[in-house]
Amino acid sequence: MKKKALGAMALAGTTTLALTGCGGGAGGGGGDGTIDYWLWDANQLPAYQQCAEDFNAANDDVQVKVTQTGWDDYWSKITNGMAAGTAPDVFTDHLSKYPDFVKTDQLLPLDDLDVDTSVYIEGLADLWVGQDDKRYGFPKDWDTVALFYNKAMIEEAGISEEEMASLEWNPEDGGTYEDVIAKLTIDKNGVRGDEPGFDKDNVEVYGLGLNSSGEGMGQTEWSFLTATLGWTHTDENPWGTSYNYDAPEFQDTFAWWASLVEKGYMPPLETTVGASMPDNFGASKTAINSNGSWMIGQYTGYEGIEVGIAPTPIGPSGERASMFNGLADSIWAGTENPEGAKKWVEYLASAACQDVVAEHAVVFPAITTSSDKASEAFEAKGVDVSSFTVHVEEGTTFLFPIGENAAKIVGIMKPASDAVLTGDAPASSFTDANEQVNALFQ
Structure with a gap:
């Protein structure tokens, strides 16, 4: 079978891993200093709501509103919102979806953001660089x-x-x-x-x-x-x-x-x-x-x-x-507040937020140290996650078709x-x- 070197390298600095998502509501609201952020996974909503509250407490000029919608409705609302000019400023993106968003100029390149991609699981950040060599997402998590x-x-x-x-x-x-x-x-x-x-x-x-x-x-x-x-x-x-x-x-x-x-x-x-x-x-x-x-x-x-x-x-x-697979956060090209959206994405991409996600023990964040903390959180709950990590240890992962x-x-x-x-x-x-x-x- 085809082995993915990415998986083999990934466990060198971590003991566990995983992935997930979000959606719904009126978007493009950044003009008044509010950033609409969508995700589809209800299980992760509490963690990202906490990230938003922490971010809002530290920022007077930008405030984040989190909206969650189930997977079945999420993508239709995203694409319809893009066509109508009401898409969210920032949203959880999927490897199977972003290439077509890039093709239709719906995503904002993120190359100018101040994010150190070396902190992520080996190779994970590379998946979000398009054929034009521009970055369209920063990793949130990964899964098997x-x-x-x-x-x-x-x-x-x-x-x-x-x-x-x-x-x-x-x-x-x-x-x-x-x-x-x-x-x-x-x-x-x-x-x-x-x-x-x-x-x-x-x-x-x-x-x-x-x-x-x-x-x-x-x-x-x-x-x-x-x-x-x-x-x-x-x-x-x-x-x-x-x-x-x-x-x-x-x-x-x-x-x-x-x-x-x-x-x-x-x-x-x-x-x-x-x-x-x-x-x-x-x-x-x-x-x-x-x-x-x-x-x-x-x-x-x-x-x-x-x-x-x-x-x-x-x-x-x-x-x-x-x-x-691994999700990421992307910015809609039609946002009225690109600077505020970038500030929020930088926070989502940081250990400050991903450590919060780790503590909730629902997924494994993309940052290596945060993944380690998630492993500890799962272990504290009595959950053995080695059946997911074995694929990384043995190098038997393969990519979701991108x-x-x-x-x-x-x-x-x-x-x-x-x-x-x-x-x-x-x-x-x-x-x-x-x-x-x-x-x-x-």
Whole structure:
């Protein structure tokens, strides 16, 4: 599989890591000295509200207003706000989104800000330099993927935590990963998925939770599996211009993953509409959830659920894999108060704010020393985060695809992925979708 040197270098000065986000409200309000700041992650809202209060107390000329909106509405509000001239002055940005914002001149270059990028996890700041060699964001955090599981459920099924930590996977029969998922699935008569008489149409507890079809990116759904076959989304990353959804490694993996729905081990896609995968886990409706490190606080916060965290399965390559991502703060080019916005972004990029985020133990900040403090904060809460850091230690991270046309790619790949996951189309249909995606770059 493709190793990312960035991940291998990162742990030299830190013991832990992660990532997250924000959104909503009327923006561009900097003219009166108020900076509108948007983010999408409700779990991080208290930490950034505290950063804003600290910043406001120290500044009379600039005051920050924080607004949070869920992911599903966040990006439409951002893009609509840019078109209407009401976007926020500063907002939490994503690696998959900023290239198109740069392409349409919606972001303010940040090269003149007084920020020392050497304090960040190795290589993280480089991801926010565009093809024009200008900087469009300063890192907030970073993340990897692991398996959250219900400890009581695995104990009842006779599965040890050691077994969970050493799962193996392949696209032919799913390996021990599928074995465990099947055993943890229970129908309404109490019959497990690997036992005779299992009723796949009447399931009480699913072995594996489902968030979505992955929309062609599959960050937390299937990318940690495809990578162990040597598959990559694009011909190069960042700034790839040719996608690989026509490759058998991708199609075989997705077909195996979709088969879990057919077997009754994973919920049908239609049941996820308007539902929350983590909340279903918290309601003991699923036993395992593959998700990102930015979700640690939510999974460990469900009352009555003792949560374990296992690393992603070892694939045919003999290694684990995880997508590596990191958010940043960007400034909208239409802000009426660019100097105030820059002042706030400098504060967000500093240890003063990122240490506050670390203390809340919801994500791992981008600054190395702040990441160390987050590790300590998680440990103090009794949370072992080594299943997320193992990818960095072993150098098995790979980047979220960074390039142009992200929204259009999702527009093609979401319906294509949904169709395969629901059984309405074969995995081979991704070849046609791939041609449509690659046509965007011609």
